[in-house]
Amino acid sequence: MRQSLIQWFKFASPQSFYPLAGRMIPWFWAAAAVFGIAGLWISFFVAPTDAQQGEGYRIIFVHVPASWMSMFIYVVMAFWAGRGLALNTRVSAMMAQSLAPTGALMAALSLWTGALWGKPMWGAWWVWDARLTSELILFFLYLGFMALQAAIDDPRRADKAGAILALVGVVNIPIIYFSVKWWNTLHQGSTINLNKAPSMAQTMLWGMLLMALAFWMYSIAVALMRVRAIILERERHTEWVKHAVE
Amino acid sequence: MLNVSGLACSRGERRLFVDVGFSLAAGEWLHVQGDNGSGKTSMMRLLVGLSPADAGAIFWRGERAPSVEFRRDLIYLGHHAAVKEDLTPLENLRLAAALDGVALDERGALAALIRLGLRGREELPVRVLSAGQKRRVLLARLLTRPADLWVLDEAFNALDVAAVKLLGDLIAEHLAAGGMAILTSHQPLPVPGGKALVL
Amino acid sequence: MLNVSGLACSRGERRLFVDVGFSLAAGEWLHVQGDNGSGKTSMMRLLVGLSPADAGAIFWRGERAPSVEFRRDLIYLGHHAAVKEDLTPLENLRLAAALDGVALDERGALAALIRLGLRGREELPVRVLSAGQKRRVLLARLLTRPADLWVLDEAFNALDVAAVKLLGDLIAEHLAAGGMAILTSHQPLPVPGGKALVL
Amino acid sequence: MNAFFATVRRDLLLAMRRKSEVLTAVFFFVIVTSLFPLGIGPEPVLLKKIAPGILWVAALLATLLGLPRLFAADHVDGTLEQMALSPSPLGLLVAGKILAHWLLCGLPLVLLAPVLGLQFDLDASALGILTLALLLGTPLLSLIGAIGAALTLGVRGGGVLLALLVLPLYIPALIFGAGAVEAHIAGLDVGGHLSLLAAMLVLAAFFAPWATTAALRIALE
């Protein structure tokens, strides 16, 4: 326990995190590819046609992972940002900064695939339903976070201001999650419920979970790639960076 | 009573200064000197705790600053006017005192304004005052709030000859009463003695 | 070439001055003196046409000012910084020239900034510059726009010793080339000669 | 606590001195609510249906409009610096400023809403719920808004960035606030909506001054 704690703090320095991230990236790409291929296989070739929705329901295999990741990444981002604010560790703030674009991308994908699903199912690209709207808010929160950081030129100040915004915005996550419970809306409620038997076919569930894992691994890989660039950009005047690039 | 050591500051990629140190005892004052952009203002802002230093330590009466005690003993007047243009000099002074938690009655506030040559302007909105008169309103705070350490950034700017002399006298009185002061100015200062720190 | 007569100004119920008059010929300059609040800034703003006078007349080369010719021949630098904090010194200078309808290439702008000791700051946003550096950016306009009449309100404020000397030299050069200048300052001015006007 | 009341008094005094400011947030509220009937056309049934939504959105925008000025003036002229250096805790002064903002930009809306609601043909009990919801909601708007105002302080062109940051956070208040009135009109129970609003208010009252203070210190660096 102690040992791992020490490890944890050791990697809090950009200098040691930069090569570590470089070594981890290929593994996450590999995992993302494996899960992705398996997931796609199930999505298109194993999962049966839905009785009500026909083949249209297959959007679920990208829509749900994107929606989950958009929320999950926000929480992770807020965690890193808060850690950076509290402990003043530079890597944490950089992680938060590198996660934001990926999170925004996931939110955009969730909105896009949801809209493409809504047209055949509900007959409208967009309805002002609570969950859809709160997902839109999440997208705006990501954009706000990035806009705020871009608007402040001193990176240290930008980190701190962004952290406060990220922490305040966390309240939105439970609202998205519970939105379907609190308002009766068009959007589907939770299908994965521990108490009840799964309400959808077992294969669908597997496909969804595999795709979600693929999205997850993908997100980690891209975020690590981006954080490496951010580290170099921010630390370009230190000695170690001059030797880090060959 | 004020001990500063190893202070370093950088802005952007520029190192402004490293390893600045000095100490002030009761009755002493420090003249921070340097060309435009050498870092005088930045140093003072570090000192009073408005921005974090890259390195270094500041001790006030043996305790690490910035602390509440330090703030209670401190007056910092910067480049900014820090007066509300819509309020009168009188209101400005009394409200500033209230925010600092100091009791200040009308009489005391008026006396300070008159000492600073603002007789007849107490009831005008600060907006219409001249540049030098605005500075004087700000300087009146030196009289209305007791504080041991005065940190004045180019306080002599925009003042006419009489006001420069007056401020010099105020500082001399303050030092004689055991106070301390840190000043910047590009002009020669009308205060005798004083340590010098060149950035 | 500049003829001012019978100028009067009041603010609120206060008469600041009446019957101010003077004239300036090529190569001459005027030192407007007076205590804080005596009306120096107000007088200059009347003169350049920013606010209307109670009475009096201003003639520039025999024609009644303010006219377009007068404005073309005039540079007025006031208490304000009048530079955009978000832009770099270089951009500030070039855009100010463009608004005045003067062609100014990068080379010319750079040369002016370097003459004013801003080497290495051309690409920083003005916001982060020091108080004196901001004033220098403003003063660079004196070099980039030809004008016969310089009206400078406390232009020596916030400048360090080297910059004060530099500005003095600039003014002397300007006068030697047949220009005119109207200056205020509470400090002694490093420019020889000059008429005095006490308000 | 003295410093707290001194801040409130100071901000109120400043607002009074500018005279126009006190009434104009209210006028804005009135004008925005009257714009909609103009843009949408005068159908009573339609108007009644959209009344709670419009009143809430107008209240939200009126609050938003006053936000950039919450700290900006004090920042530009250096007063905020002086506050940060004051021996009184900055958090207390900030809380005072937020309260003053609510008294100036929030409370008048609460008092005015019933009158404007009348124009939209809402009945007395719906008006009561509307007022109650606004009474809980407007301080929440001021509290959340203060965080945004502090975060965008150093930032140039902050006014619009502020809107971008703050509006998403206002949406829950809007949904529950307008929802309460709509639920009441539809004959449903409004307790849930109102207690959620109250819970958010309590939460914000604890955390917002703290977050605002932290953001201000960052802006001053």
Added chain:
Amino acid sequence: MNAFFATVRRDLLLAMRRKSEVLTAVFFFVIVTSLFPLGIGPEPVLLKKIAPGILWVAALLATLLGLPRLFAADHVDGTLEQMALSPSPLGLLVAGKILAHWLLCGLPLVLLAPVLGLQFDLDASALGILTLALLLGTPLLSLIGAIGAALTLGVRGGGVLLALLVLPLYIPALIFGAGAVEAHIAGLDVGGHLSLLAAMLVLAAFFAPWATTAALRIALE
């Protein structure tokens, strides 16, 4: 004319430098249009009916939000003084600033309106009319707004006073602009509405820069 384009370029450059500013007027527009459905509830028929009104009011508020900054920054830092003293006519510089304001705060709304209209389920021809009406209307908003911005310049707390002055003047634009789309949806002729808008635009284009310049000179005194 050089000074005119220099002003436009300068204002655009300043806006770019603040980065966020360019996109945020648009975001404000988007967010405000999304607030209403949230406040009002998700009934498609109802929403379609109020869509033109909402889009116009949102455009109007988005323009309004950028107005206080139109001259304020130049005033505070003394640049406006310098402009008034510049040999180029002040009216020309002012016209340049107004054009830049429209390019930054008006044009993006025109381009975005069709997309947002889609969300409210408007059909293609209604979207066309909406865009055309906004194309005529938003420059009008900028022109009228500039007068208000100049008039409230010296005045402290001008932001809200500005809204108070300008909104009443915006109402004709709102009525004819939203009216055009509603008339089209109702199957009526829209030529009248649009030509009235165009006439107002021409009138404003002649007089607004002049009035603004006069107001600015007063503010500088």
Added chain:
Amino acid sequence: MQWNSVGEFFAMGGYALYVWGSFGACAILLIAEPFLAKRRLKQIRQSLIRERLADELESQQRTQ
């Protein structure tokens, strides 16, 4: 396996636009993003290398 032909697979039971629109958008964005990240890394690396070269040149000139 429920597909009898490749054509049927791409037709997606009449939902081609929606299903392929979703999967396609995901594919495009998820492939583009790593490339953008990669480019950012490359740019900063190049600029660092350039800077080191400039340093070397400068020190060479100084010793000469």
